[in-house]
Amino acid sequence: MTLVVIGPVTDDLIVIGDVESHKIGGATYFQSFVFEEFYEDYLAIVNCSSKDLVEDFPNIDKVKVILKEDTHFFINRYPDKDDLDVREQLSNFPNIPILESDLEGILPENIDAFVLNPLNRYDFPKQTVEYLKTFEVPIFMSIQGFLRVPGVEVNGNYAIKLDNFDELTGILSGADAIFLDEGEESIIGMGYDVDEVIITNGSHGSRIVGDDEIRIEAVKCDNVVDTTGCGDTYMAAYISQKLSHKSSVIAGNFASSIASKKIENIGPYNFKS
Structure with a gap:
């Protein structure tokens, strides 16, 4: 049985204070490093314009590429290097949806669960999500991308605006868990047919x-270096434990610990450290 993780890989510019660096990114990219250690039977499916973008994944034998005409590009700017909770983002907002026809023929025969990681509203049309629901396996969804629409244009890219939409209720219906942050929760609320x-x-x-509601404390980190992908890391760590039949409390505390370790280094969670 295989955990199937689907979503774009990105070409990113990270700006922390005055320091710039170019990185590969995307939720599926960051999550693959966690699954490589804690849930080895996984398959990452990404959409982008070049297979070269997957060379930095921890195991390229576990990656399949849906080639599209464009690639997601993000600028993640942290204006205060001492407060990495504050992030400003721009994106090119490519319209490169993952379609049912893209997935037919590349999905494994036996599937444990799906993890859906949209980075903007175009990535997972409702028809694609409904197709994945027909497999009748657990589905975990990141919400952030579904809410993202283009805002003000800045030098050819767009500020990221978050907005709810009517189809979201149907898209989320029946999911085992959805993941979002406090700001996104304030936009969509809590009235959805999901388990967690x-x-x-x-x-x-x-x-x-x-x-019930469970509160998980953040694991203190004295050396905060790079918070990009921290939420994606938390999500993957949580899912790895839930699929191993751990309780939500255990999964949440484990995810908090792994997310804390991730932010001590530049880039994704370093499973070899």
Whole structure:
């Protein structure tokens, strides 16, 4: 059985204070490093314009590329290097949806679960999500991308605006868990037909809302270096434990610990350290 993780790989510019660096990114990229250690039977499916973009994945034998005419590009700017909870983002907002026809023929025969990682509203049309639901396996979704629409144009890229939309209720219906942050929760609310809602809040910890609400403390990190991908890392660590039949409390505390280790280094979680 295989965990199938789907979503764009990105070409990113990271700006921390006055220091710039170019990185590969995207939720599926960051999550693959966590799954490589804690849930080895996974397959990452990404959409982008070049297969060269997957060379930095931890195991390229576990990556399949859906070639499109464009690639997601993000500028992640942290204006205060001493407060990495504050991030400004721009994106090119490519319209390169992952379609049912893209996935037919590349999905494994036996699937444990799906993880959906949209980076903007174009990535997973409702028809694609409905197709994945027909497999009748657990589905975990990151919410952020579904809410992203272009805002003000800045030098050819766009500020990221978050906005709810009517189809979201149907898209999320039946999911085992959805992941979002406090700001996104304030936009969409909590009234969805899902088993769990996991709400992250950076250094202030997270909440897991199911039958009850569980509060998870953030694991203190004295050497905060790079928070890009921290939420994606948390999500993957949480899913790895839930699929191993751990409780939500155990999964949340484990995810908090792994996310804390990730931010001590530039780039994704370093499973070899």
